Amino acid sequence: MNFTRIKTIYFKELVDLLRDRRTVIATIIVPVVLYPMLMLFSVQAASVQTGKVAVEQITLGVTSRDDQNTILKLLANEPTPKDDDGKPAKDFTPLISSVQFRIVDDLKDAVQTHQVGCGVEILKVENPNDPLHEQFTFEIFVQPDQIRSRLAANRFENALTRIGQSRINQRLETLDVKRDVIDPFFFKQTNLTTSGSLLGLILPLLLVLITLTSAIYPAIDLTAGERERGTLETLLVCPVPAGELVAGKFLTVVTIALMGAMLNLGSVAATVYFGGLTDMLGAMDQNAGDLPLSAIPIVLIALVPFAVLTSAILLAVCGFARSFKEAQNYITPVILATLMPGMIANLPGTQLQGPMLVLPVGNMVLLVRDLLSGTQLAGFQIMMVLLSTSLYAGGAVALATQMFGREAVMFSDNASIKSLLSRRMIRAGKYPSVGLACLYVAILFPVWFYVQNLLQRHFSHDFANVLRYTAVLMPVFFAILPALMLWYFKRELKPTLALEKAPPQYWLSGLLLGLSMWVIGAEVIAFQEYVLPIPKALIEQQAPMEALMKEQPLWWLLLVIAVVPAVVEEMCFRGMLLSSLRTNGKRWLALLVTAAAFSMFHFLVYRLAITFVLGLFLAYLCWQSRSIWPGVLAHFMNNGFAVIRAQYPDFIKLLGIDPTSESNHMPIHVVVIAVVMIAAALWISRKPRPDLNRII
Amino acid sequence: MILADNLTKSFPTPDGAEKQAVAGLSFAVEPGQIYGLLGPNGAGKTTTLRMLCGLVTPTSGRAVIADHDVQTDALAVKRVLGFLTANTGLYQRLSVRDVLVYFGKLHGMTAAQARDRADILIDTFDMADFAILRCGSLSTGQKQRCNIARALVANPPALILDEPTLGLDVLSNRVMLNFVRYQRDAGKSIILSTHYLDEAETLCDRIGLIHQGRLIAEGSFPELQKQSGEQRLSDIFLKLIHEEPVHIV
Ligand SMILES: Nc1ncnc2c1ncn2[C@@H]1O[C@H](COP(=O)(O)OP(=O)(O)OP(=O)(O)O)[C@@H](O)[C@H]1O
Ligand SMILES: [Mg+2]
Numbered sequence: 001m002n003f004t005r006i007k008t009i010y011f012k013e014l015v016d017l018l019r020d021r022r023t024v025i026a027t028i029i030v031p032v033v034l035y036p037m038l039m040l041f042s043v044q045a046a047s048v049q050t051g052k053v054a055v056e057q058i059t060l061g062v063t064s065r066d067d068q069n070t071i072l073k074l075l076a077n078e079p080t081p082k083d084d085d086g087k088p089a090k091d092f093t094p095l096i097s098s099v100q101f102r103i104v105d106d107l108k109d110a111v112q113t114h115q116v117g118c119g120v121e122i123l124k125v126e127n128p129n130d131p132l133h134e135q136f137t138f139e140i141f142v143q144p145d146q147i148r149s150r151l152a153a154n155r156f157e158n159a160l161t162r163i164g165q166s167r168i169n170q171r172l173e174t175l176d177v178k179r180d181v182i183d184p185f186f187f188k189q190t191n192l193t194t195s196g197s198l199l200g201l202i203l204p205l206l207l208v209l210i211t212l213t214s215a216i217y218p219a220i221d222l223t224a225g226e227r228e229r230g231t232l233e234t235l236l237v238c239p240v241p242a243g244e245l246v247a248g249k250f251l252t253v254v255t256i257a258l259m260g261a262m263l264n265l266g267s268v269a270a271t272v273y274f275g276g277l278t279d280m281l282g283a284m285d286q287n288a289g290d291l292p293l294s295a296i297p298i299v300l301i302a303l304v305p306f307a308v309l310t311s312a313i314l315l316a317v318c319g320f321a322r323s324f325k326e327a328q329n330y331i332t333p334v335i336l337a338t339l340m341p342g343m344i345a346n347l348p349g350t351q352l353q354g355p356m357l358v359l360p361v362g363n364m365v366l367l368v369r370d371l372l373s374g375t376q377l378a379g380f381q382i383m384m385v386l387l388s389t390s391l392y393a394g395g396a397v398a399l400a401t402q403m404f405g406r407e408a409v410m411f412s413d414n415a416s417i418k419s420l421l422s423r424r425m426i427r428a429g430k431y432p433s434v435g436l437a438c439l440y441v442a443i444l445f446p447v448w449f450y451v452q453n454l455l456q457r458h459f460s461h462d463f464a465n466v467l468r469y470t471a472v473l474m475p476v477f478f479a480i481l482p483a484l485m486l487w488y489f490k491r492e493l494k495p496t497l498a499l500e501k502a503p504p505q506y507w508l509s510g511l512l513l514g515l516s517m518w519v520i521g522a523e524v525i526a527f528q529e530y531v532l533p534i535p536k537a538l539i540e541q542q543a544p545m546e547a548l549m550k551e552q553p554l555w556w557l558l559l560v561i562a563v564v565p566a567v568v569e570e571m572c573f574r575g576m577l578l579s580s581l582r583t584n585g586k587r588w589l590a591l592l593v594t595a596a597a598f599s600m601f602h603f604l605v606y607r608l609a610i611t612f613v614l615g616l617f618l619a620y621l622c623w624q625s626r627s628i629w630p631g632v633l634a635h636f637m638n639n640g641f642a643v644i645r646a647q648y649p650d651f652i653k654l655l656g657i658d659p660t661s662e663s664n665h666m667p668i669h670v671v672v673i674a675v676v677m678i679a680a681a682l683w684i685s686r687k688p689r690p691d692l693n694r695i696i
Numbered sequence: 697m698i699l700a701d702n703l704t705k706s707f708p709t710p711d712g713a714e715k716q717a718v719a720g721l722s723f724a725v726e727p728g729q730i731y732g733l734l735g736p737n738g739a740g741k742t743t744t745l746r747m748l749c750g751l752v753t754p755t756s757g758r759a760v761i762a763d764h765d766v767q768t769d770a771l772a773v774k775r776v777l778g779f780l781t782a783n784t785g786l787y788q789r790l791s792v793r794d795v796l797v798y799f800g801k802l803h804g805m806t807a808a809q810a811r812d813r814a815d816i817l818i819d820t821f822d823m824a825d826f827a828i829l830r831c832g833s834l835s836t837g838q839k840q841r842c843n844i845a846r847a848l849v850a851n852p853p854a855l856i857l858d859e860p861t862l863g864l865d866v867l868s869n870r871v872m873l874n875f876v877r878y879q880r881d882a883g884k885s886i887i888l889s890t891h892y893l894d895e896a897e898t899l900c901d902r903i904g905l906i907h908q909g910r911l912i913a914e915g916s917f918p919e920l921q922k923q924s925g926e927q928r929l930s931d932i933f934l935k936l937i938h939e940e941p942v943h944i945v
Contacts, residue, residue, distance in 0.1 A: 008801045012790070019789040230785030234846070237749050238802040239774035 001247070005240060011250025014255060017218050017384025027214045027448045029258045032267045043091050058095075058152040061104050061116030061141070074136075075099070078159050079166045080081040088454060095159040106464050108139045117152025118142045132171055202370035203268065205339075205346045207261055208361060211303060212338060214260025215253050216331060219314035222249040223404070224327035232322045246315070246401045254304075265296060302371060302382075305389040306364040312396030319403030341365075352381050356386040358603075360448045375516050380605045387444065392601055402435030414622065426620045428490035437580035440485060441572075441597050448477055449603060463548045471560035478568035482576045495626070495691075497575035502627035505684050507553035512619055512628030512681035514637025519666050519674035521638070524610045526664035557643045566635035573615070574622035574631050587623060592618040614638065617678070624685040697885035698725040698748065698854055703757035705909075717743045720757070725885045725902075727853070730876060732900030733889040734933070737812050740909040741889040742781075745858050748887070749779050761824050778847035778855045782862035782922065786822060788832030792823055792842045793830060796849060803850040810849075817845040821871075837868035844875055855879060857888035861895065893929040898925035903929075905936060912936050 017023045062068045073098040080088045104110040107119030119141035127133035138160075142153035170181055226232040235245060317334050321327035338361050344350070345362030352366040363385040370377055451473055459465040479497075486493055494500060502510075549557060573594055581590035595615035602611045620633040625631075644651055655670055666674075703719040718740040725731040733741050746752040748759050750770040759766040762776045769830050787795055793814050800810030818827045821841045826834060831842060849853065857876070876899065880886055890896055896903060897917050905913040905920075913920060913936050919928065926932045 005802065005804075008798070012787075012794075012798050015794075016789050018786055229786060229788070230783045233751065233781065234779070234784050234799075235802075236751055237774055237777060237779040238799065239771045239804065240802050241771065 002240075002244060006244050006248045006251070008140050009245060010242075010251045010255075013218075013222055013249055014250040017221065017252065017256065020221070023217055023256065026217045027256050028263060029552075030213075032263050044194070051648055056148075056151075057098050057100055057117045058118075058148075058155055060099055060152065060156065061099050061107050061110040061119035062101055063103065063105070063107060063121055065103060067120070067122050068103065070125075071101075071120065072096065073148060074163055075159060077166070078163050081115045082164060111141045111143055111149060114146075114148075117148050118156065120156065133176060139655055159474075170593060187618055203265075203372060204365045205342055206268075207265060207299070207303065207368060208306065208342050208365055209339065210260040210264045211257045211307050212314075212335060215257035215307070215311045215314050215407065216335075218253045218256045219311065219318045220321070220324055220327040220331070222252065223315060223318040224321040225270040225324055228323045242404050243401050246397075246404045249576040250315055250400065253315060254307050257307040257311050258300075258303065262300060266299065269296060279338040281396070295374065299368050299371050302364070302367055302386070302422060305386050305393060306361070309360070309389050310402055311339070312393050316396050316400035316403055319400055324620065352377070352385070355453050356449055357381060357384040358446045360389070360392050360446065364389060384603075387600060391445055391597070392442050393439040398438035399435040400535060402433050428492075430492045431496055431583050432486060432489060432491045432576065432580045434580045434583065436485070436489060437577045439464060440482060440577060441577055444481075444572075445601065448601065452603070463545050465682070467548070467560045471564045474564055475568050482572055496579045497571045498579060498622055498626055498628040499571075499575070500627050502625040502630050503689065506621065506625035506627065506630040507633065509621055509625075509681040509685040511637075512677045512684070513621065513634035516674035516677035516681070517617060517638045518641045519670055521610045521614060522664070522666055523671060525606075526666075528597065528606070528609050529664055532606065538606070546646065549643060554643065557647075558640055561643055562639035566632045566639060569598070569601075570618070570628040570632045570635060571683050573601075574619055574628050578619055578622055582623075591616055591619045591623060617681075620682065621685060624688045626689050626691065630685075697762060698731070698856075698887055699758075699760040700724075700744065700748065701758040701760065702922050703744060703747055703759060704755045705740070705747060705752065706755050716909055717745070718754075720899070721906065721909065721911055721913065723904050723911065724756075725854075725887050727885050728880055728883045729885060729901045730880050730899055731887045732896040732903045733886075733887060733906060734891075734893065734896055734903060734929075735889075735906040736937070739906045742858055742905065745781075745887065745889060749777055750774065750857050760821050776852050776854055777848065778850070778852040779857075780843055780847040780855070780860055781858035782860065784843055786834075786839060786842055786846070789830055791828050791830055792838075792845075793818065793827045795842065796845055799846050799849045805850075813849060817848060821845050836863070837871070838866060839866065840868050841871060844872070846936075848879075853884055854883055855886045855888075857886065859890055860888060861890060861892060862920035893933065897929050905933060907937050 039635060060071070060661065062071065076095070078094045078096065080092050080094075083089045102110070102116050104119070107116075110116045111119050121139045121141075123137040123139050125137075126135040140153050140156065143149040144153075168182075169179060172182070224234070225234075235354065236242075274555055313334065314331065318327045318331050321330055341359050341362035342365045345359060345365040346369070350356060350366060352363065352370055356366055367377075367385045369375075373521060452470070455466045455469050455473075459469075483493060483497065486496055522696060577597060578590060578594045584590075595612050598615035598619075599608045599611035602608070618635060621631045621634065622628055655669055657670060665671075700721050700723050703718055703721045704716070706714040706716045709715050715809065721740070721744055723731065733848070735741055743752060743875045745927070747754045748761065748766065749775055750759075750766045753767070761773045764772040766773050780900075790798065796814035796817055800813050801807065805813065818824055821844065823838070823841055823845065826838055831839065832844065857875075860876070861872050864872060873895065876886060876888065880901075888900075900917070902914065902916055903920060904911055913923065913932075915923065920929070920932050921927060924932045924935050926935055
C-alpha cells in the first residue's frame with residue numbers, strides 16, 4: 001500500500017465530487033435544509049393537530065331529546081377545576097360551550113361512521129330530582145383507536161367526574177361530613193425524562209438513512225459513473241494496484257457519508273436548540289425534545305464504522321454495474337435490505353441485547369438510540385456492535401476490491417451479475433478470492449450467532465442438547481457450506497481447505513503447540529483480568545456448563561468440544577480464509593486477519609484476546625505447512641485439555657500446579673516450559689513447505 | 697519491445713458456447729516502429745490491445761512489454777505504457793492541468809515533478825489557452841490534445857493507441873498523426889488500430905491484417921502490395937479476406 005498515492009486519489013475524488021452540483025445537493029442541501037424542515041413541519045403539524053382536536057367542538061350522539069336535555073342540565077353545573085396551587089385553572093372551557101348534540105337511532109353505527117364523536121345513553125336514573133340520592137348510569141360508545149372519538153369520550157367523562165365531585169361535596173356538607181373521610185389517598189405526579197424521547201426515537205433511523213443516502217451518489221459516481229464516462233479504463237492502465245484505487249475511492253465515499261451524517265446531526269441539534277422545537281415537543285409530551293448534547297460526539301464516532309459498512313456495501317454493489325442507471329437499479333433493493341433491520345430495531349421496546357447485538361444496521365440504530373437517550377450501556381455491548389459492524393464492513397471492502405475493475409464488469413456485454421455468478425461462466429482456479437472468502441465469513445458471523453442463540457433459547461439452557469446440536473451444525477456451517485460454495489465457484493477443495501498431508505516436522509510443531517497453548521491461554525486470561533475482569537454474572541452463567549463438563553461421559557465431551565470444532569474451525573479459518581489470503585502473499589497480514597476473524601466468532605469480548613493469540617499460532621502453522629492437520633492436532637489437544645481439567649481437576653497437580661491456588665497465573669516453571677515449547681514449535685516449522693502443485 | 701506471443705481470448709456467450717475473439721495472435725513491435733493493427737469490425741483489435749495493457753486477461757498466450765510479462769508483472773508494464781482510445785474520457789470537473797498533475801502523481805511523481813511535467817506538456821501541445829478550463833468545457837479537438845498529453849505524462853517508451861483518430865476533424869487528425877510520427881522518431885514502440893486505411897498506408901512501418909482473431913497478413917505496405925498484387929490497402933484487404941475461408945468457432 002502506498003499511502004501517498006491513496007491520498008492523491010482521495011483528494012482528487014473529493015474535489016471532483018464536491019465540484020458536482022448533484023453531490024452538493026444530495027449531501028449538503030438535503031440534510032441541512034430539507035430533513036430538519038420536514039421534521040419541523042411534521043412535529044408542528046402533529047402538535048397543531050393534537051391542539052386543534054383538543055379544543056374542537058365535540059359531537060355527542062344521544063338517542064332522544066330527553067337524554068339531551070338531561071345531560072345539558074347536568075353540564076350546566078360543571079365547576080371550574082383548580083390547579084396545583086388551588087387557584088381556579090386559567091384556560092378552562094366548560095364542556096357545555098363546546099358540545100353539540102345529535103339525535104340518532106343507532107349509537108353504535110353513528111360512532112363507527114364518525115357522525116358523532118361518541119355516543120351516550122342514559123341507562124337508568126335512580127331517585128330522580130332528589131339531590132341527595134339521585135344516581136345516573138351512562139353507557140358510552142367510543143372507538144378508542146380514533147383520536148376524535150377518544151377525546152370526545154374523555155372530555156365527557158372528565159366533565160361528569162368534575163360535576164360528580166362537586167355533588168359529592170355538596171352531599172357531604174349536608175350530612176356534615178368532612179371530605180377527608182372518604183378520600184384516603186391523594187396523588188401528586190412528577191414527570192421524569194423518558195428514555196424513549198420522541199427525538200431519540202426518530203433520530204437514529206434518520207441518521208442511518210442520511211449516512212446511507214449521502215453515500216449513494218458518490219458510490220455510483222466513482223464506479224459505474226466513471227466507467228460510463230470512459231475514465232475508468234485510463235485509471236486502470238495507471239501503475240496503481242486496484243486495492244489502492246478502491247481504498248482512495250472508498251475513503252472518499254466514507255467521508256461524504258459522514259459529512260452528510262454530521263451536517264444532519266448538527267442541523268437537527270440546531271433546530272432543536274434554536275428553533276424552538278424543544279418547546280413545541282415539550283407542549284406535546286414533556287421532555288420529548290430532550291437531546292443530550294454531550295452524546296453527539298460519541299454518536300458521530302459510533303457512526304464511523306456504520307458509514308464504513310454502508311460505503312463498502314454500496315461500492316461493492318455499484319462495482320457490478322456498468323452504468324449509472326444499472327447501479328441505481330441495484331441500489332434500491334440494497335437500501336431496502338439495509339433499512340429493514342434498522343426499522344426492526346427501531347420498534348419500541350427493542351433492546352440492545354442478544355441477537356440485536358450483531359444484527360447489521362439494526363445494532364447501530366439501537367446503539368445510537370441508547371447513546372442519545374442516555375441509557376447505560378455495558379462496554380461489552382458497544383464493543384460487540386462496533387466489532388461486528390467492522391467485520392461486516394471488512395467483508396464488504398474485500399468484495400468491493402475484488403469487483404473493482406473486473407474484466408466481466410468492465411467490458412462485458414452480458415448481464416454482469418449473471419455472468420459473474422453463473423457457474424458456467426466461472427473460470428476454475430485454485431484458491432478462492434479474498435472477497436469470496438471474506439464475504440462468506442462475514443455472512444456466517446451473524447448467522448452462526450443466531451444459530452447459537454436459537455439453540456440456547458430452544459433448549460432453554462439445557463447445555464447438553466445445545467452442545468449436541470452445535471456439534472451437528474458446526475460441520476454444516478464451517479465445512480460443508482464452504483465446501484459447496486468452493487465447488488460452485490470451481491475452486492480446488494483440497495488445497496483451499498488445506499487437506500493435504502503434512503510432513504513430520506509440522507506434526508511435531510502441532511504436538512508441541514497442543515501441549516503448551518493452554519498454558520499461554522491461561523496466562524493471557526490472567527493478564528486480561530487486570531484490565532478487563534470477567535464479571536461475576538458471566539461466571540455464574542457459565543456454571544451449568546461447568547457442571548455439565550463434569551457429568552457427561554469423557555468421550556462425548558471430547559467429541560463435541562475438541563474433535564468437531566478442531567476439524568471444522570481449522571477448515572473454515574485456517575483452510576478457506578487463510579488460503580484466500582495466500583494469493584496476495586502478505587503472510588503477516590493474512591495471519592492477523594485470520595486470527596481476528598477466528599477470535600470474533602467466539603462472540604465474547606473476554607475470549608477475544610485468548611482466541612486471537614491461539615488463532616495466530618494455528619494460522620502460522622497452517623501457513624507454513626499448507627495443511628490444517630497439524631493445527632487440528634494442536635487445536636484438539638488445547639480443547640481436550642480443558643475437558644480433562646474439568647473432569648479431573650487434580651490432573652494438573654502432576655505438573656506441579658496447585659488447582660486450589662488463588663492466583664490466576666500458572667507457576668513460573670510451567671510458563672517457561674510452555675514458552676520454550678512454543679518457540680521450538682515455531683522454529684521447527686520455520687521453513688514454509690513449497691507449493692507442490694505450483695512446481696509441477 | 698511490444699511482443700504478443702500466441703495470444704488467445706475467448707469470451708463465454710450467454711448461450712453457453714465460447715466465442716474466440718482473438719485466436720493465436722503473434723507479432724512484435726520494435727522501438728522506433730509504428731505497427732498498424734487493421735481489420736474489419738469485430739476482428740479482435742480492441743481485445744488484443746486490451747490484453748497488451750493488462751485490462752483483459754488472455755485465455756492463453758503471453759504479452760510482453762519492455763521485458764515485463766503483462767500477466768505476472770502488470771504494474772511494471774503499466775509504468776512503461778501509454779494508452780489512448782477514441783472513447784477515453786477525461787475528468788469533466790477537473791481542469792486540464794489538474795488532470796495531467798493527477799496522472800503524473802499516479803505514475804509515482806512527487807507533486808512538484810508532476811506540476812513541472814504538466815507545464816511541459818501544456819507547452820508542447822499548445823494548451824496554455826485552455827489549461828485552466830475544466831475538461832467538460834473543452835472542444836473535441838482540445839480534449840484529444842489533453843488526452844494525448846495524459847497518455848504521455850510518464851513519457852512511456854511504449855504506446856498503445858486504439859483508433860486514436862476516430863471522429864476527429866482534419867485539423868485535429870493532423871495533430872494526432874504528427875504526434876504519432878514524432879513519438880516514433882523519438883524511438884518509441886507504437887501499436888495502433890485504425891479503420892482509416894490511407895492513413896495507415898503512409899503512417900505505419902508494419903501492418904498486421906487481422907480477421908476473425910487471426911493474423912492473415914503482415915509486413916510493410918510495399919511488402920503487402922507485392923504479396924497480393926494489389927495497389928491500395930483497401931483492395932489488399934478485401935482480397936485477403938475473401939481468400940481466407942470463413943471459420944466459425
Ligand atoms: N467483453 C466481451 N464479452 C463478450 N464478447 C466480447 C467482449 N469483448 C469483445 N467481444 C467480442 O469479441 C469480438 C472482437 O471484438 P473487438 O472489440 O476486439 O473488435 P474490434 O476489432 O476492436 O472491432 P471494431 O473495429 O468494431 O472496434 C467481437 O465479436 C466482440 O463481440
Ligand atoms: Mg475496436
